[in-house]
Amino acid sequence: MKFVPLLLVAVWLSCHSCSSTWSSPSCSSPPSRWCSSLDSAIRCGVVKQCLESNFTKSRMTDDTVKVELYYESLCGGCRGFLAGMLYPTLVMLQDIMTVTLVPFGNAVEKPDGAKYIFECQHGEEECLGNMIEACLLNMSPSAIDIIFCMESSSDVIKSAESCFNIYETELSWGKIMSCVNGDAGNHLMHLNAVKTNALDPPHEYVPWITINGEHTEELQDKAMASLFTLVCNMYKGPKPGVCGGDKRHYKSYCHRE
Structure with missing residues (x-):
């Protein structure tokens, strides 16, 4: 997966609604190919997620x-x-x-x-x-x-x-x-x-x-x-968030009206 980061950021900023869902009606690719190209990421509405995944992978320097x-x-x-x-x-x-x-x-x-x-x-x-x-x-x-x-x-x-x-x-x-x-x-x-x-x-x-x-x-x-x-x-590298590596805590609430 190779993106041009500045181009992706520009696309994301100009089409932020594309990244609000995990797929769109125009997406015909299976999930394994959503991030295979910029065009696919846009069509499938996952530009933001692909950016985040690419950043995460750039930090995973140790052997899988x-x-x-x-x-x-x-x-x-x-x-x-x-x-x-x-x-x-x-x-x-x-x-x-x-x-x-x-x-x-x-x-x-x-x-x-x-x-x-x-x-x-x-x-x-x-x-x-x-x-x-x-x-x-x-x-x-x-x-x-x-x-x-x-x-x-x-x-x-x-x-x-x-x-x-x-x-x-x-x-x-x-x-x-x-x-x-x-x-x-x-x-x-x-x-x-x-x-x-x-x-x-x-x-x-x-x-x-x-x-x-x-x-x-x-x-x-x-x-x-x-x-x-x-x-x-x-895994010997920095643990990804899903493994508990960054100790994230989510404190988002939906209050009663």
């Missing part, structure tokens, strides 16, 4: 906390952690953490000529879900938003296209399915298999979580209990 999730698309525990813990934490702490998703989990791959065949713990539908999510992660900047939508729905596979259409405005669903059904998807899933099988220590279950490349039972338990608290505690 790197969270990797090894999972499979139809695993109940994986879905619960991704939708109920990982995604909300990322929304709140995106300035101090990065997230890598590796959909493969307890699957097994077998060579088949120049390609691979995959057998998944929860059957062929899970293999399809893993493949869709692998292609999304490779092709769409809104992949994590789409995957959250899929994994929090009642049916991961059936919701995939509608979730995609909510968050992705530039790619077509057909391109994602071309990846899923073609050599690209097969190669991406192979890479996920290699990465999963290279874990040290080897994964024993999913969801399997690493923090800054490390997995211990203590880190796993803390991440499962409160990933938000864990990331705030592990």
